[in-house]
Amino acid sequence: MTALPFPLAEPSDAALKAGTALFRQETTFLKGVVAMDGLPPDDRLEVCFAGRSNVGKSSLINALTGRRGLARASNTPGRTQEINYFTLAELYLVDLPGYGFANAPVRVVERWQRLMKDYLSGRATLRRAFLLIDARHGPKAVDDEIMGLLDRAAVPFQTVLTKADKVKAADRDRILDATRAVLARHPAAFPELVLTSSEKGTGIDTLRAVIAGLA
Numbered sequence: 001m002t003a004l005p006f007p008l009a010e011p012s013d014a015a016l017k018a019g020t021a022l023f024r025q026e027t028t029f030l031k032g033v034v035a036m037d038g039l040p041p042d043d044r045l046e047v048c049f050a051g052r053s054n055v056g057k058s059s060l061i062n063a064l065t066g067r068r069g070l071a072r073a074s075n076t077p078g079r080t081q082e083i084n085y086f087t088l089a090e091l092y093l094v095d096l097p098g099y100g101f102a103n104a105p106v107r108v109v110e111r112w113q114r115l116m117k118d119y120l121s122g123r124a125t126l127r128r129a130f131l132l133i134d135a136r137h138g139p140k141a142v143d144d145e146i147m148g149l150l151d152r153a154a155v156p157f158q159t160v161l162t163k164a165d166k167v168k169a170a171d172r173d174r175i176l177d178a179t180r181a182v183l184a185r186h187p188a189a190f191p192e193l194v195l196t197s198s199e200k201g202t203g204i205d206t207l208r209a210v211i212a213g214l215a
């Protein structure tokens with residue numbers, strides 16, 4: 001067997017330190033954006049968190065920043081209809097509306113899905129998209145579709161598996177490999193994965209280090 005592609009990211013001690021130092025600074029909410037012309041000036045790099053509704057985007061931002069109520073997390077899928085901008089030092093962290101199932105009228109959903117896709121394919125200062133996937137399920141067709149959009153827009157994306165605390169140990173490797181098989185078809189996929197739990201704190205320091213490496 002050859003070595004599997006897409007290993008789990010293992011940042012160096014120096015990278016971990018840089019991550020801790022970056023996220024020790026205060027993250028603040030900048031604005032909620034409902035249309036492309038409402039995006040803040042593209043005067044700094046940004047990273048975004050994309051993924052299906054309820055995958056854990058907002059919870060992950062809260063875990064990274066250590067601020068529980070910063071990004072609004074919700075049990076009701078598809079409630080975030082805006083692109084939410086947070087400022088962290090010389091970087092923007094961007095919480096995107098989810099895709100897939102949403103608890104809102106079709107026309108409203110279409111509008112914000114369009115916004116999310118326009119953002120993902122048209123934001124020049126977007127340094128990397130973190131594509132969140134529920135670690136219990138692996139990628140779904142709709143994730144594959146967004147990956148295709150990112151390929152075409154040449155936006156590098158890195159997969160972050162969420163809710164690791166809910167995965168049975170026996171299922172973990174199978175789901176990781178299923179994820180790798182999908183990523184292997186996507187040229188824009190960054191070749192390392194991050195496995196996280198916002199609940200337990202797993203992988204949060206790793207993701208901080210990855211982001212600090214981009215800042």
Ligand SMILES: Nc1nc2c(ncn2[C@@H]2O[C@H](COP(=O)(O)OP(=O)(O)O)[C@@H](O)[C@H]2O)c(=O)[nH]1
Nearest residue numbers: 053054055056057058059073074163197198199
């Ligand atoms: N067990 C567990 N639940 C999580 C985790 N992250 C998020 N959740 C839960 O999943 C639901 C959706 O989270 P949210 O951050 O609002 O997802 P979003 O729609 O992608 O922003 C909430 O009930 C969260 O408490 C995690 O790491 N572990």
Ligand SMILES: [Mg+2]
Nearest residue numbers: 057058072080
């Ligand atoms: Mg959210």
